[in-house]
Amino acid sequence: MSDLIYPAKIPEPALRRLPWYLSYVKLLKSQGETIVSSTRIAKKIDVSASQIAKDLSYVDISGKTRVGYDIDDLINVLESFLGFTKTHRAVVFGVGSLGGALLSDSGLEQFGLKIIAGFDLNPAIVNHTIHGIPVFHSNEFTERNREIKGEIGVLTVPPGVAQEVSDYMIRGGVKGIWNFTPFRIRVPEGIVLQNTSLYAHLAVMFNRLNG
Amino acid sequence: MSDLIYPAKIPEPALRRLPWYLSYVKLLKSQGETIVSSTRIAKKIDVSASQIAKDLSYVDISGKTRVGYDIDDLINVLESFLGFTKTHRAVVFGVGSLGGALLSDSGLEQFGLKIIAGFDLNPAIVNHTIHGIPVFHSNEFTERNREIKGEIGVLTVPPGVAQEVSDYMIRGGVKGIWNFTPFRIRVPEGIVLQNTSLYAHLAVMFNRLNG
Numbered sequence: 001m002s003d004l005i006y007p008a009k010i011p012e013p014a015l016r017r018l019p020w021y022l023s024y025v026k027l028l029k030s031q032g033e034t035i036v037s038s039t040r041i042a043k044k045i046d047v048s049a050s051q052i053a054k055d056l057s058y059v060d061i062s063g064k065t066r067v068g069y070d071i072d073d074l075i076n077v078l079e080s081f082l083g084f085t086k087t088h089r090a091v092v093f094g095v096g097s098l099g100g101a102l103l104s105d106s107g108l109e110q111f112g113l114k115i116i117a118g119f120d121l122n123p124a125i126v127n128h129t130i131h132g133i134p135v136f137h138s139n140e141f142t143e144r145n146r147e148i149k150g151e152i153g154v155l156t157v158p159p160g161v162a163q164e165v166s167d168y169m170i171r172g173g174v175k176g177i178w179n180f181t182p183f184r185i186r187v188p189e190g191i192v193l194q195n196t197s198l199y200a201h202l203a204v205m206f207n208r209l210n211g
Numbered sequence: 212m213s214d215l216i217y218p219a220k221i222p223e224p225a226l227r228r229l230p231w232y233l234s235y236v237k238l239l240k241s242q243g244e245t246i247v248s249s250t251r252i253a254k255k256i257d258v259s260a261s262q263i264a265k266d267l268s269y270v271d272i273s274g275k276t277r278v279g280y281d282i283d284d285l286i287n288v289l290e291s292f293l294g295f296t297k298t299h300r301a302v303v304f305g306v307g308s309l310g311g312a313l314l315s316d317s318g319l320e321q322f323g324l325k326i327i328a329g330f331d332l333n334p335a336i337v338n339h340t341i342h343g344i345p346v347f348h349s350n351e352f353t354e355r356n357r358e359i360k361g362e363i364g365v366l367t368v369p370p371g372v373a374q375e376v377s378d379y380m381i382r383g384g385v386k387g388i389w390n391f392t393p394f395r396i397r398v399p400e401g402i403v404l405q406n407t408s409l410y411a412h413l414a415v416m417f418n419r420l421n422g
Contacts, residue, residue: 012415015415016408016411018411019393020393020394020395020411022393023393023395026370046395046397081418082414082417082418083414083417083418083421084410084413084414088417097317098316098318101313101316104308104311105308105312106308107309111409111410111413112413112417151420152416152420160241176419178416182231182233184255186257192419194415196407196412197227198319199230199293199322200229200231202294202295202323202324202389203226203294203295204227204405205299205363205389205403206293206294206323207221207292207293207294209362209386210294
């Protein structure tokens with residue numbers, strides 16, 4: 001099995017759908033099932049069977065015609081492909097309410113994200129730990145990160161300093177920024193950016209509720 | 212000013228961009244600015260000036276040609292339009308690590324989401340409070356919600372029960388589901404669904420980091 005070489009770079013929309021399939025086949029496994037077809041996944045999830053088969057063609061698994069995929073294989077291959085079985089080291093910048101909450105969310109580690117440190121300016125939390133994770137002064141980041149080697153920077157600072165802190169994390173060695181602020185930051189080429197805008201999701205929810 | 216009647220239903224992509232503009236103009240305000248043009252917003256955010264002007268045409272504000280928008284007005288109108296100035300009552304189902312973290316995130320309230328209760332099966336937390344928010348047994352939801360009137364249900368249960376719990380919350384009166392599980396749930400017509408898939412974002416980040 002080739003762990004690292006796949007036929008083509010998977011498009012982002014396909015990549016975003018894979019966790020849905022994984023989640024559903026894990027449910028089937030817990031119900032004692034062993035085989036699943038793309039048609040069956042399609043019935044449960046609002047994606048066509050042909051799209052599912054196409055999405056799964058990017059990962060290293062083959063289904064048997066008229067039978068389907070072996071569920072154990074599919075789970076293993078998807079978890080590995082999605083990076084959930086590897087450990088990715090992350091630092092959290094801005095240990096306010098959301099940042100502190102993420103430090104407390106041990107569930108992320110099951111999906112491959114290990115938060116190794118928080119950074120903040122607030123003297124009330126600097127040099128303390130939250131759920132066993134140390135919080136350091138932001139000024140120490142560059143030096144600390146030489147040792148702790150955070151690869152992903154989780155951005156939960158006030159929006160007004162989001163760009164500045166993102167630049168600072170990148171200078172300190174992070175390769176990916178997970179932006180939780182509503183600020184639209186920019187990153188240099190070669191740096192991976194993912195935006196999770198809770199507030200945009202809230203805005204859509206509120207607007208549609210009132211519509 | 213009409214608070215509730217707008218010319219047309221705003222498309223979701225436009226709605227999702229509005230918080231970016233809000234965030235940027237709040238930054239400008241904090242720097243002492245009073246007027247901003249769509250061209251200036253466009254320079255900072257990766258959206259064209261004409262798209263920004265079009266997006267802002269859905270909200271009740273008009274810019275002056277060659278001058279721009281009054282920043283205070285724009286902030287007020289956007290916050291109101293996005294629903295951030297109203298209180299929306301929410302319940303959290305599944306007070307595990309992520310659910311508990313959301314109960315602890317007081318920042319959501321500034322954006323109009325007030326979490327009034329958590330529901331769970333775990334005897335260790337049922338009938339306790341987290342950050343002052345009561346956690347009740349899930350079985351009590353229907354009865355409790357007649358009194359507490361949660362309008363939005365935040366879904367942070369294990370994926371295997373996501374659909375079932377979503378159905379249960381809707382029967383108990385919630386009108387919107389904010390789904391944090393990787394499970395692709397379905398809701399009846401008239402119910403608002405927003406998916407925030409942290410794991411899908413992680414998957415994209417991991418894949419691109421290794422690519």
